[in-house]
Amino acid sequence: MIAIRDITVAFGGVTALNRLTADLADSVVGIIGPNGAGKTTFLNVMSGFVLPKTGSIDAFGTEILALRPHQRSRWGLRRSFQKEQVVDDLTVEENVGVVLDSLSLGTAERERQLSKALEFAGLASLRKVRAAGLNAFFRRMTEIARCVAGQPKLLLLDEPGAGLSQNEVEVLRRMISDIHGFNGAMTLLIDHDVDLIQAVCSSTMVLDFGSLVTSGPTRDVLSDPRVRAVYLGVEEVA
Structure with missing residues (x-):
């Protein structure tokens, strides 16, 4: 399990992550939110490219913020980029x-x-x-x-489906679904393709303006009115 506690990142006067706290336990976890929500910043913190002002990240019993980027790679962290x-x-x-x-x-x-x-x-x-x-x-x-x-122990995939055709995304979907069975690693997946998130992610967390909107089973998260308003652009009718 990954226990994220009070992660805060600020760039000048902009707070990119605001006391982010979450527990991630499923083999594939989605991370969604609008542009500028802090998703890639979070992966950069996990990777060691950004140092948070506050907080801790315990990944399977290891405090990874204490490790330099190359040490995280040897520990078992892998990363792809947009x-x-x-x-x-x-x-x-x-x-x-x-x-x-x-x-x-x-x-x-x-x-x-x-x-x-x-x-x-x-x-x-x-x-x-x-x-x-x-x-x-x-x-x-x-x-x-x-x-x-x-x-590896942990894979961070940042929009791996970007620019791929529908058939290619289907191959990618099967591959991501198979990663845990292949080597036991957990995958954190950022993608704007909601169909891909629904297909492969048992749980999902949603960020907006650097704060956690909600986290939980993907089906429940995507039906949450706050998520539909913030991310999917759907206003609930009273």
Whole structure:
């Protein structure tokens, strides 16, 4: 379980996260809210790219705010970004393998972990292809493979479905649903695609102006009148 307590982040006079407190326990948790709600800022705090003014985050018994970003990676945190971070000059297997280089694996175990991740993401036949030759979908799949490689504990996915076709999003949906069974990791998923959130997230938390609107089972959250007004733009008629 991840216990988030009183996380506050301010950029100048703007409070990006306001004493955010939540408990996250499901294998896939959605994070939704309008633009500027603080969703990516929260992932940046989790990743170690932003230092909060106050608060703590206990992830499976580890206070991750005490760890530097590279230490969080070794601990088992993986992250994808809104704009994919694939290196064009490297092959698919080199892009994925960079995550394994800090884990002190033997040659045989490194290859086993690499092959497992590539196969999971449907990239086994493309492992020697330079990333510059990949389309948008396979670039995203390369990021997914990098995230699942090396027995991670926690994946942070920031709008992985952006720019993908409906059929490609369906492949992504199945993949995200399978992550916990594949390696036991929890996934926190930001996406504006409500259908994707409904399909893969057992629970969801909603942010607005840096504050928690509500958190709970996804079905209940998406039917909450506050969420429908804030996020879905639906006004309840009295």
